[in-house]
Amino acid sequence: MKDTPVSSSSRAARAKGPEGALVERIFDVAPTPLCVLDLRDRRIVACNRAFVRALGIGDDATEELGWEPLLSRIHPEDLGASAVYVEQLRAARDGEPIGCSLRAQGAGGGGRVFAVRCVVLARGDDGEAHQVLVSAEDITERGRREVELQKNEALLQAFLEHMPAMMFAKDRDSRYIVANAQFERFLGLAPRSVPGKRDHDILSEDIVAQVKAADDQVRNTGLATGFEEIVPHPTEGVRMFYSVKFPVHGPGIPEGTVGGAAIDITALKQAEAERQEAQLAIITAQQATIRELATPLLPIADGVLVMPLIGTLDPERASRIIEALLEGVSAHQATIAIIDITGVRSVDAQVAEVLLQAARAVRLLGARVVLTGIQPAIARMLVDLGVDWQGLVTEATLRGGIDYALRTRERRGGPLAG
Numbered sequence: 151m152k153d154t155p156v157s158s159s160s161r162a163a164r165a166k167g168p169e170g171a172l173v174e175r176i177f178d179v180a181p182t183p184l185c186v187l188d189l190r191d192r193r194i195v196a197c198n199r200a201f202v203r204a205l206g207i208g209d210d211a212t213e214e215l216g217w218e219p220l221l222s223r224i225h226p227e228d229l230g231a232s233a234v235y236v237e238q239l240r241a242a243r244d245g246e247p248i249g250c251s252l253r254a255q256g257a258g259g260g261g262r263v264f265a266v267r268c269v270v271l272a273r274g275d276d277g278e279a280h281q282v283l284v285s286a287e288d289i290t291e292r293g294r295r296e297v298e299l300q301k302n303e304a305l306l307q308a309f310l311e312h313m314p315a316m317m318f319a320k321d322r323d324s325r326y327i328v329a330n331a332q333f334e335r336f337l338g339l340a341p342r343s344v345p346g347k348r349d350h351d352i353l354s355e356d357i358v359a360q361v362k363a364a365d366d367q368v369r370n371t372g373l374a375t376g377f378e379e380i381v382p383h384p385t386e387g388v389r390m391f392y393s394v395k396f397p398v399h400g401p402g403i404p405e406g407t408v409g410g411a412a413i414d415i416t417a418l419k420q421a422e423a424e425r426q427e428a429q430l431a432i433i434t435a436q437q438a439t440i441r442e443l444a445t446p447l448l449p450i451a452d453g454v455l456v457m458p459l460i461g462t463l464d465p466e467r468a469s470r471i472i473e474a475l476l477e478g479v480s481a482h483q484a485t486i487a488i489i490d491i492t493g494v495r496s497v498d499a500q501v502a503e504v505l506l507q508a509a510r511a512v513r514l515l516g517a518r519v520v521l522t523g524i525q526p527a528i529a530r531m532l533v534d535l536g537v538d539w540q541g542l543v544t545e546a547t548l549r550g551g552i553d554y555a556l557r558t559r560e561r562r563g564g565p566l567a568g
Contacts, residue, residue, distance in 0.1 A: 183264075183286040186271060189240060190280055192217050204264075204288065205254065225253035225261070235266075240278045242270050251289070262290045315413040316391075319398055322369070322406030324349040324362060338384050354382060365408045368395045378415070390416045447478040453485040454555045458548070460493030468504035475508055476515065485517050486555040490548040492523030499535045509542050518543060518558075522551035 177184060177196070183204040185197035193216050205223050224232055235250050242248050249267045264286040272281040310317055310330035318329040329344035337352055349358045360379070368375060374396035383389045393412040448456045455478050459471070471489075479487055489505070491497070497505075509519040522545045524532075545551040 183288075185284050187217060187268075187282050187284055188280065189236060189278075189282060190274060194220065195281060201286070204262075204286065223254045225255075228252050235268075239268055239270070239282055242268075242279055242282075244270055244273075246270075262288055263293050265289045313411075315411045317409075317411045318344070319407055319409040320349075320365070321404040324365065327404075327407065336383065357381065364393075364395055368397055368408050369406050372397050379412075381412075389414055390419050447474055449482050449484070450552065451556065451559070453483065453559060454488070454552075455479065455482060455484045455486070456488045456490065456548070456552070458490045458493070462495050463491075463497055463501045465500055465504065468501050472504060472508040472511065476511055479512055479515050479517050486520060486558060487512055487517055488520045488522060488548070488551040488555060490522045490551065491528070492525075492548060494523075494525075494528070497528050497532065502532055502535065506542065520545060520551045520554055522546070522548045 178198045180198055181200055183198065183201035185201045186195040187193075188195050205220065221229065221232070231250065232252060235248065238248050247267050247269050249265065252264050252266055254262055254264055267285045267287075268282045270279040270281075271283050272279075274280040310328070313330065314332060316330065316333040316336055318326060318333050320326045325346065325348045326344045331341065334341055334344055339352065344352065349361055353361065364375070364377070364379075374394060376392065376394045379391050379393055381389050381391055391412040392415050393410060395408055395410040398407040398409045446458060448458070450456050455475075457471070457475060457478075463471075475487055475489070478484065489508070505521065509521075512519050520543045524544060524546070543554065545554055
């Protein structure tokens with residue numbers, strides 16, 4: 151396309167001298183698409199280079215160009231609106247800009263959107279607008295950005311409204327910029343009533359300082375931080391939250407703004423405590439079962455108990471043996487308790503003393519302890535230790551111990567084992 155004036159009006163303006171040429175030059179090189187329309191004759195009186203480039207119409211002799219080429223560029227769905235627009239122009243007052251948006255097809259063939267503004271230049275004898283100056287701004291990219299922004303805002307709003315977490319942002323003065331519906335519901339506040347309020351307006355005084363300290367930590371470090379916190383609920387009491395706070399930066403965002411999200415973990419914490427309690431109960435039951443298995447107490451006849459022991463006897467286990475033995479003697483009203491250590495690997499002086507204490511304690515309950523299954527090595531060790539076994543009955547084997555118990559009961563007139 152030639153870089154030359156495109157209308158007889160431009161030529162006429164040049165003929166009027168330097169001032170007319172300057173006006174024509176300004177009109178022609180203006181970056182905004184401009185044209186003069188004759189509403190009565192329905193033609194383009196003049197247009198500048200930007201207009202030609204934008205719509206791809208006109209040439210060096212456009213004084214007879216009707217505006218059909220212009221209308222052909224307008225999207226069919228916008229033709230009705232353009233006709234209404236023309237009628238508004240006919241009745242427009244001097245200096246009153248009339249504007250609208252029109253979809254059009256540019257010279258490159260792609261669909262474009264233009265913001266169109268018109269003002270009246272001349273009127274006919276009937277007072278109606280005769281010629282108008284039209285300016286057009288390509289707002290296609292701006293419109294796309296606006297649509298994208300609206301989409302992002304809609305997505306953000308959907309997240310804010312429906313996320314189960316409380317979400318918010320506030321400035322350096324602890325004044326809330328935004329808060330979602332979950333935040334409002336938790337505090338029992340009206341929808342969209344939080345922005346503009348400060349922490350002390352909506353939170354109890356006992357946690358305002360705690361909240362501000364966490365906010366200041368984020369501002370000072372510039373890093374996101376996660377932590378657990380306890381927050382009182384207006385009606386449900388204390389709730390536990392896992393919160394994340396982070397610095398927020400960007401155009402139009404006040405310096406020192408902190409964003410946050412907090413999710414209620416009260417139920418999780420309660421479930422965790424219940425699991426730990428159940429696990430502790432299981433462990434306790436297992437330990438009790440192990441203790442019972444480690445110190446079995448078997449009634450073999452009326453008044454006769456047998457406690458067979460295996461493994462190693464340490465002081466802790468020896469104490470449990472005494473406890474179980476005393477409880478068994480009392481519960482079964484036994485007169486003889488046989489402790490068989492055939493399966494015991496070793497007995498030291500401390501354990502031997504515990505066994506002697508058990509024998510003495512059993513005698514206080516009116517019963518007697520019979521110790522069986524002493525191995526030769528243990529016997530030598532006990533002799534070397536100088537353990538005093540006076541008053542304690544010993545038998546080489548468990549069978550010998552049982553025979554002793556039954557003979558003793560028979561002599562005393564007690565019932566025999568079946």
